[in-house]
Amino acid sequence: MGFKERFPRWITAILGIVQLVLTAAIIGLELGSDYIDLAHGTIWIGLWAGIIFIITFLWMLFITCCCRGRCYATYVLILNILSGILACVMIYFDQLFINQLCKCYLGDQLCCAVRGIPSLSSNFSGVLDDCATAISQGTISSRTCPTTPYDKLPLLKAQLACAVGMLVSCGLYVVVFIFACFGICFGHD
Known part of the structure; x- marks a missing residue:
């Protein structure tokens, strides 16, 4: 066989x-x-x-x-x-x-800026402003997962x-x- x-x-x-x-x-x-x-x-x-x-x-x-x-x-x-x-x-x-x-795994800046598709489509400029403020204040690590x-x-x-x-x-x-x-x-x- x-x-x-x-x-x-x-x-x-x-x-x-x-x-x-x-x-x-x-x-x-x-x-x-x-x-x-x-x-x-x-x-x-x-x-x-x-x-x-x-x-x-x-x-x-x-x-x-x-x-x-x-x-x-x-x-x-x-x-x-x-x-x-x-x-x-x-x-x-x-x-x-x-x-x-x-x-x-994307780094603090991208982890702060990149979220779910619904939040990106509705308020992306607000998310970017929040992340930019956190970067300038040195508190970005607290904003990576809001x-x-x-x-x-x-x-x-x-x-x-x-x-x-x-x-x-x-x-x-x-x-x-x-x-x-x-x-x-x-x-x-």
Whole structure:
């Protein structure tokens, strides 16, 4: 029995669909979180990790319908390992931001000026004036997070859960691939 027979389509189809749903959720939650507050409690990991997640689930679905050989499955293995690593990074940052919603990596001046999309569109000149005054008075560090963005908390928790789901799905692919390489059969198409 060859590799194709030991590596059934239904497993890659299920994992590919799960990864598709999780990727859409991660990117959507990141966009919602960024809408609430663009600078605090984020490094936009849902967006830049989402690019790799998209490539991974597309290749996962591609090997489900076409190219069932070991070479393509190995390429998808590498993508799943990379996606699993990015899911771990996402888990780290999400739990960090859940505990510190005002954390900002942009520097005091940008953290003061960049807030949520609604506040930027309605009162951007007022925000800039407030930040300029704080800079001139030397109190900029007290203005970097004027209000804690508590609205982001449910979105960050949901993104954390999706990242754990992504890590699990990537890990399952790795296990299935290793089993297929060692000749353990999961069934036939």
